Amino acid sequence: MPIVVRDVTYSYSKGTSLENQVLNNLTFKVDEGKFTAILGDTGAGKSTLLRLVVGLLKPDNGTVLIDGFDAGHRSVKGTIGVLFQNPEKQLFSKTCYEDIAFGPLNLGFEKEDVHQKVLTASAIVGFEQKNLETSPFKLSGGEKKKLALAGVLAMEPKYLILDEPTTGLDYCGKKGLLSNLGLIHSKGTTIIMITHQLTELLSLAQDVLYLKDGTIDFHGSVQEFIEFPSSNKPPITHFMSKLNEHGLQVNQNLYTVNEAFSEIKSYVHKRMKDHV
Amino acid sequence: MFIQIKNVYFQYSKGNPVIKGIDLEIERGEFVAIIGKNGCGKSTLSKLLNGLLIPTSGHILIDGLNTASPSNLLAIRKKASIVFQNPITQFVRTTVEEDIAFGPENLNVPTDEISQLVNNSLEFTSMSEFRYREPKTLSGGQMQRTAIAGVMAMEPECIIFDEVTSMLDQKGKCEIFAYINKLKKIGKTIIYVTHRIEEVLDADRFVHLDNGIIDFIGTPTDFFKLDDLDQMGIEVPEIVQLYSMLYNEGIIKQSLEITDISRLEENLCQLLSEM
Ligand SMILES: Nc1ncnc2c1ncn2[C@@H]1O[C@H](COP(=O)(O)OP(=O)(O)OP(=O)(O)O)[C@@H](O)[C@H]1O
Numbered sequence A: 001m002p003i004v005v006r007d008v009t010y011s012y013s014k015g016t017s018l019e020n021q022v023l024n025n026l027t028f029k030v031d032e033g034k035f036t037a038i039l040g041d042t043g044a045g046k047s048t049l050l051r052l053v054v055g056l057l058k059p060d061n062g063t064v065l066i067d068g069f070d071a072g073h074r075s076v077k078g079t080i081g082v083l084f085q086n087p088e089k090q091l092f093s094k095t096c097y098e099d100i101a102f103g104p105l106n107l108g109f110e111k112e113d114v115h116q117k118v119l120t121a122s123a124i125v126g127f128e129q130k131n132l133e134t135s136p137f138k139l140s141g142g143e144k145k146k147l148a149l150a151g152v153l154a155m156e157p158k159y160l161i162l163d164e165p166t167t168g169l170d171y172c173g174k175k176g177l178l179s180n181l182g183l184i185h186s187k188g189t190t191i192i193m194i195t196h197q198l199t200e201l202l203s204l205a206q207d208v209l210y211l212k213d214g215t216i217d218f219h220g221s222v223q224e225f226i227e228f229p230s231s232n233k234p235p236i237t238h239f240m241s242k243l244n245e246h247g248l249q250v251n252q253n254l255y256t257v258n259e260a261f262s263e264i265k266s267y268v269h270k271r272m273k274d275h276v
Numbered sequence B: 001m002f003i004q005i006k007n008v009y010f011q012y013s014k015g016n017p018v019i020k021g022i023d024l025e026i027e028r029g030e031f032v033a034i035i036g037k038n039g040c041g042k043s044t045l046s047k048l049l050n051g052l053l054i055p056t057s058g059h060i061l062i063d064g065l066n067t068a069s070p071s072n073l074l075a076i077r078k079k080a081s082i083v084f085q086n087p088i089t090q091f092v093r094t095t096v097e098e099d100i101a102f103g104p105e106n107l108n109v110p111t112d113e114i115s116q117l118v119n120n121s122l123e124f125t126s127m128s129e130f131r132y133r134e135p136k137t138l139s140g141g142q143m144q145r146t147a148i149a150g151v152m153a154m155e156p157e158c159i160i161f162d163e164v165t166s167m168l169d170q171k172g173k174c175e176i177f178a179y180i181n182k183l184k185k186i187g188k189t190i191i192y193v194t195h196r197i198e199e200v201l202d203a204d205r206f207v208h209l210d211n212g213i214i215d216f217i218g219t220p221t222d223f224f225k226l227d228d229l230d231q232m233g234i235e236v237p238e239i240v241q242l243y244s245m246l247y248n249e250g251i252i253k254q255s256l257e258i259t260d261i262s263r264l265e266e267n268l269c270q271l272l273s274e275m
């Protein structure tokens, strides 16, 4: 079992007056090759959970296992690629090129291979080649985000762990990234991704883990999540349920514009037929 | 005119202009949205507006004060403040509370007034329970709220928001929008940079930047009439997309106001249920 989180509890500043329990007895598994979305309000504990999974934090209680090893163990390090919420934390080289090349070089790849990986990863996230020789600190916010992402993707990790990767990206960047994540996933990569943007994610992910105040409020398939009476609904789902409140018997469990359009269209046509 | 931008050019390094000839006037009390792709110059323009950056050529007047003159700087900061895109880079103190006090202290606000300002800002952004926390230990959304509270406490006439909701959940966003609405009502000028169009449908004007120049200025309604929104890389809000599809199909025949999503939803529900 690739990622196993069992009975995990975590508090920041444990044993001090500022002790703050953030995660409470979490248990879940992520199967190999799955694409899991982690959702939840600000402060729910999503980023904390990621830090535990990549071994940056140790649980107070319980275990986090990656391929049977403790998270953070030497033998799993190279298999996990992580993008933190704040890209600034991940940029440290003199040029953007060096920043992206850092991971693959560390994994022992030859210069030519590394070069290819840098170019491929930049293309995937839409990072402009002309910026490769500039300093990471001279980039705009969105460009920094793309750079940090390219650095993670260039390692071609077995597990890809992303904390709000689309924030700060423009529409083209976001669309491009999401479709490429779909591709990377289809080639067998296990992906865990935190986001607030439901619609895009739901068309990619298979599982949803919904965190609320440090506990798992929901864990199941995307379709089950859409039907789950939580407060967070994608805009289209929200609108379809509003239509229902207005007496239109349409399927509420949809989340794409196209699905909603077809549903409303056939409903209206049926209504018209019934009238005559 | 409150803000005057006249033929402004700006470059960070020689030979690479980032802002390439911008003219824009903003009236007191206006709500202006600035949109455009990554790297087109939105944050640079924001920083030019409160004197953090100075035009390479051309000039910017804030309430008549030229940003290029160092002696105007303090007065300009009182008039226009920025909430930055990346909050983690702007925290200066070790507790949330002190960080929020930093702005008004620098503007020489009397101490007893500062604590009142800090309390109000904390309460408004729902950050009171975190007042003694070290800012860099906050979650992303909490950091964004702290940054907003910090600017609020300075009570500027104009607030420039640079992608401030990117890490907020729906509830957090709604709180910020409610705050902006309040600011609008009391006549503050708002400049709002975002990639998410649905956040600014009720703006007075859209300014679209493309590679350092302005290629559209006008109302949101006129903006949505542009036929190359796709090439421009604009994400039309889903409910607006759905409405357009229903309209083009002839199912909805009325042309509806799109500047308020919940009203648009309500109108669509009404029309569809009367069919
Ligand atoms: N300190 C700097 N030194 C040199 N170049 C810079 C600096 N800051 C920004 N730039 C460059 O100026 C251009 C405009 O950057 P700016 O931050 O204004 O973009 P933006 O529109 O805010 O983008 P985003 O949507 O990604 O935040 C970009 O090409 C960027 O790489």
Ligand SMILES: Nc1ncnc2c1ncn2[C@@H]1O[C@H](COP(=O)(O)OP(=O)(O)O)[C@@H](O)[C@H]1O
Binding pocket: A012, A013, A020, A022, A040, A041, A042, A043, A044, A045, A046, A047, A048, A049, B136, B137, B138, B139, B140, B141, B142
């Ligand atoms: N280093 C830290 N020290 C103390 N509290 C922290 C630290 N990091 C996060 N927290 C707190 O833990 C809670 C969960 O944070 P986080 O996991 O970042 O939430 P999310 O990613 O779901 O927004 C928040 O209340 C946050 O303030």
Ligand SMILES: [Mg+2]
Binding pocket: A046, A047, A048, A085, A163, B139, B140, B141
């Ligand atoms: Mg987070």
Ligand SMILES: [Mg+2]
Binding pocket: A140, A141, A142, B042, B043, B044, B085, B162
């Ligand atoms: Mg920016």
